[in-house]
Amino acid sequence: MPSYLPLPEALRAHKSATEATKKVQADFQSKLNFEDRQSFADASRGFIASISPMKIDHDRTSRPVFDLEALSFLDGEAPDTVNPSLWRQAQLNAQHHGLYEVVDGIYQIRSFDIANMTLIRGNTGWIVIDPLTSSETSRAGLKLANEQLGQRPVVAVIHTHSHADHFAGVLGVITQEQAASGEIPILAPMDFVNESLNENVLAGNVMGRRATYMYGNLLTPSPTGFVTTGLGAALSLGTTGFVIPNDIIKETGETRVIDGIEFEFQMTMGTEAPAEMVFYFPQFKALCMSEITTHHLHNVYTPRGAQVRDALAWADQINESIDLFGDRLEIEFASHHWPIWGRQAALNFLKKQRDLYKFIHDQSLRLANLGYNKEEIAEQITLPDSLGLEFYNRDYYGTLYANARAVYVKYLGFFDGNPATLHPLPPVAAAENYLRYMGGADAIVQKASSDFTQGHYRWVVEVLNHVVMAEPEHIEARSLLADSLEQLGYQSESGPWRNFYLCGALELREGLPEGSNYAAAPGMVAAIPLKNLYQIMAVRLNAQKAEGMVLHINLAFTDGEATLLSIENSVLHAFTGRQIDHPAATLSISELNFKLLMSGQKDGASLLASGELEIEGDAQALLQLSGLFDQFERRFPIVTPRKPWQ
Numbered sequence: 048m049p050s051y052l053p054l055p056e057a058l059r060a061h062k063s064a065t066e067a068t069k070k071v072q073a074d075f076q077s078k079l080n081f082e083d084r085q086s087f088a089d090a091s092r093g094f095i096a097s098i099s100p101m102k103i104d105h106d107r108t109s110r111p112v113f114d115l116e117a118l119s120f121l122d123g124e125a126p127d128t129v130n131p132s133l134w135r136q137a138q139l140n141a142q143h144h145g146l147y148e149v150v151d152g153i154y155q156i157r158s159f160d161i162a163n164m165t166l167i168r169g170n171t172g173w174i175v176i177d178p179l180t181s182s183e184t185s186r187a188g189l190k191l192a193n194e195q196l197g198q199r200p201v202v203a204v205i206h207t208h209s210h211a212d213h214f215a216g217v218l219g220v221i222t223q224e225q226a227a228s229g230e231i232p233i234l235a236p237m238d239f240v241n242e243s244l245n246e247n248v249l250a251g252n253v254m255g256r257r258a259t260y261m262y263g264n265l266l267t268p269s270p271t272g273f274v275t276t277g278l279g280a281a282l283s284l285g286t287t288g289f290v291i292p293n294d295i296i297k298e299t300g301e302t303r304v305i306d307g308i309e310f311e312f313q314m315t316m317g318t319e320a321p322a323e324m325v326f327y328f329p330q331f332k333a334l335c336m337s338e339i340t341t342h343h344l345h346n347v348y349t350p351r352g353a354q355v356r357d358a359l360a361w362a363d364q365i366n367e368s369i370d371l372f373g374d375r376l377e378i379e380f381a382s383h384h385w386p387i388w389g390r391q392a393a394l395n396f397l398k399k400q401r402d403l404y405k406f407i408h409d410q411s412l413r414l415a416n417l418g419y420n421k422e423e424i425a426e427q428i429t430l431p432d433s434l435g436l437e438f439y440n441r442d443y444y445g446t447l448y449a450n451a452r453a454v455y456v457k458y459l460g461f462f463d464g465n466p467a468t469l470h471p472l473p474p475v476a477a478a479e480n481y482l483r484y485m486g487g488a489d490a491i492v493q494k495a496s497s498d499f500t501q502g503h504y505r506w507v508v509e510v511l512n513h514v515v516m517a518e519p520e521h522i523e524a525r526s527l528l529a530d531s532l533e534q535l536g537y538q539s540e541s542g543p544w545r546n547f548y549l550c551g552a553l554e555l556r557e558g559l560p561e562g563s564n565y566a567a568a569p570g571m572v573a574a575i576p577l578k579n580l581y582q583i584m585a586v587r588l589n590a591q592k593a594e595g596m597v598l599h600i601n602l603a604f605t606d607g608e609a610t611l612l613s614i615e616n617s618v619l620h621a622f623t624g625r626q627i628d629h630p631a632a633t634l635s636i637s638e639l640n641f642k643l644l645m646s647g648q649k650d651g652a653s654l655l656a657s658g659e660l661e662i663e664g665d666a667q668a669l670l671q672l673s674g675l676f677d678q679f680e681r682r683f684p685i686v687t688p689r690k691p692w693q
């Protein structure tokens with residue numbers, strides 16, 4: 048069994064930057080033009096007001112949902128434990144919070160969360176674009192706008208794309224009833240519902256766990272800990288919800304007039320998100336680029352885990368935005384970071400962001416066609432200075448290294464053609480053999496210490512990972528691996544890379560935090576369409592437990608279409624509109640209660656007792672069904688061995 052024992056207290060402390068790390072920071076200082084303060088001017092422009100202290104409380108617990116006070120150390124010069132370029136981005140994100148005017152009629156709440164919430168002043172109320180990640184933060188942002196600009200009702204909500212930081216705070220600005228009744232238009236791009244739920248729920252537990260590393264939620268804010276996500280100051284951790292949109296945008300060129308404001312839509316599907324759109328406001332000569340363009344290189348592959356994105360489509364969509372709106376726009380703004388004013392500056396930005404993604408796409412494939420594998424491509428690809436030295440094209444969120452590998456995977460998959468990598472041993476088995484061949488853990492640690500002294504952290508990490516996977520209780524190995532990850536974190540220009548490295552060090556030094564099981568948020572469960580719920584259940588089905596079982600249950604919904612739930616061949620299916628003659632049981636229940644029952648938020652016994660559930664046939668069938676599903680542990684090990692599966 049793996050050991051989750053923490054290291055001795057003395058080994059838990061953060062280390063200072065080594066000489067090798069200081070040299071990396073100095074190289075960044077001399078390479079980039081830190082005298083260029085245009086981004087700071089743009090991030091400050093139009094400031095109206097913020098809240099003080101900049102801390103937003105949770106609706107139900109005592110910990111804050113969002114707290115920028117903890118990042119006040121960013122006031123100073125970059126310490127040598129933070130890459131100076133990332134420090135600059137951290138300052139831009141965290142030190143520019145509050146309500147801003149983009150142009151008379153368009154306002155943004157920035158750094159109340161990881162994303163921006165944009166408010167458009169219509170004839171009678173607010174059109175809210177992207178209501179943040181948590182109800183607490185979106186509500187606080189709307190309150191600030193109402194106080195500063197006059198009280199207005201919310202008359203429409205627009206979700207630009209299927210990522211939670213742009214929709215999950217929706218219940219902070221409207222109610223579920225307002226959405227369901229259709230009294231408030233909720234606009235979203237085609238496939239928004241499926242993609243939101245697939246990205247956030249089907250692979251939800253593993254993505255969520257990896258996201259804790261990527262966004263650094265587990266780290267304490269400090270010069271040796273969390274400084275930024277790159278994409279925004281920090282992720283809020285509050286109450287999430289979901290509403291089903293009632294106005295779906297399907298085609299480029301569609302227009303709407305909402306509360307007197309004209310919108311021209313462009314679909315940007317399959318780029319930054321599977322379902323995404325951007326739009327132009329003729330009245331304001333303003334272009335909302337959603338998350339297609341940002342003030343950094345974005346993720347063609349996001350390290351929290353998601354399907355690889357299409358860098359070529361991404362470049363093409365930016366080009367189409369230039370073609371459609373380039374000769375009309377005066378302002379470009381987006382759902383993260385700060386706007387760009389002036390047509391020339393905005394066009395220059397759009398073109399260089401376009402060329403960034405096209406360069407990565409084209410050159411990665413050129414190198415692949417020369418026969419290089421994804422690691423060799425990533426190691427040698429370099430941006431031309433005309434693209435690479437622009438601050439808005441730098442690695443703060445996505446990295447050139449990871450994105451080049453992603454292009455390879457998009458076209459060619461994870462296998463590089465070398466049969467030596469066709470059928471590798473899994474981590475622990477491989478690690479045990481490496482140790483056997485390399486003379487055991489102590490011998491490896493001794494050699495690794497010498498490489499650490501010389502600053503060869505990438506190699507030390509690679510080799511000590513084997514030692515920890517084979518012998519997680521080897522304190523010296525854990526400690527040196529943690530120290531090496533930490534230096535790599537200090538050196539990283541990318542927020543997610545820093546956070547991954549430092550969270551890895553944390554897990555090695557302190558073990559795993561107290562775990563709980565994954566559960567979708569109640570606000571999400573109620574809104575999940577049944578067909579998505581069945582797919583979620585299918586993903587939780589434990590194949591070994593269901594081995595040899597044939598189980599048919601008729602779901603006779605009291606308020607919906609009858610459905611046959613079947614388990615056979617260790618596979619779960621739901622057949623809508625079908626029932627069979629001799630099921631194990633027939634359940635009479637409402638759709639909502641079924642969702643709550645299956646997500647563990649209500650139990651069968653109390654539903655039976657209240658008469659909200661009736662079972663005809665074998666009452667044990669429901670119990671048998673519930674016993675087949677796995678619970679997913681939230682905090683599974685990442686840098687230490689997972690539970691053995693046999």
Ligand SMILES: [Zn+2]
Pocket residue numbers: 162210212213338382383
């Ligand atoms: Zn976002």
